[in-house]
Amino acid sequence: MANETLRSVSINVAQERIHIRTDLPDTDLKEIVDFIESRLDNSSKFKxxxxxxxxxxxxxxxxxxxxxxxxxxxxxxxxxxxxxxxxxxxxxxxxxxxxxxxxx
Known part of the structure; x- marks a missing residue:
């Protein structure tokens, strides 16, 4: 990742809004966040x-x-x-x- 290609974005993950710098497209970020949220939803049944x-x-x-x-x-x-x-x-x-x- 070259610094000039990084952009600042805000994402909501694990009930937190975080700011990151990334070169990933929005579709990839959404896939990552959805994956994390899905795993957290699965583990939430254990209270x-x-x-x-x-x-x-x-x-x-x-x-x-x-x-x-x-x-x-x-x-x-x-x-x-x-x-x-x-x-x-x-x-x-x-x-x-x-x-x-x-x-x-």
Whole structure:
């Protein structure tokens, strides 16, 4: 995020009006706020105070982030392995193909 692309916006989340600087479009901000509010609504049935609801939400979301990071690392490792295999296959094909001036 470059500072010149950030804009100030106010959003209502968890019964609070907060001011943030972001480069996200309004549709993305709405999706984020709606997601948080939905999760809070789900946890409100347990009659917990808002602070505890927010702590539980933070733990839940952080857990998801950690899991996604693990999956991303695995995907990057797999990608690197496939890229290496592809380069090796390409070299083998190049070595096995006749030169352009040779007749097959």
């Amino acid at each position: 917990l105070e808002l602070k505890k609801q927010l702590c539980l939400l933070a733990v839940e979301l952080t857990s998801e982030i950690v899991e996604l990071r693990k999956q991303l690392r695995k995907a990057k490792t797999y990608h690197d392995l496939m890229d290496k295999d592809l380069r090796e296959l390409s070299l083998q094909l190049d070595e096995g193909l006749p030169k352009a001036d040779n007749q097959v």
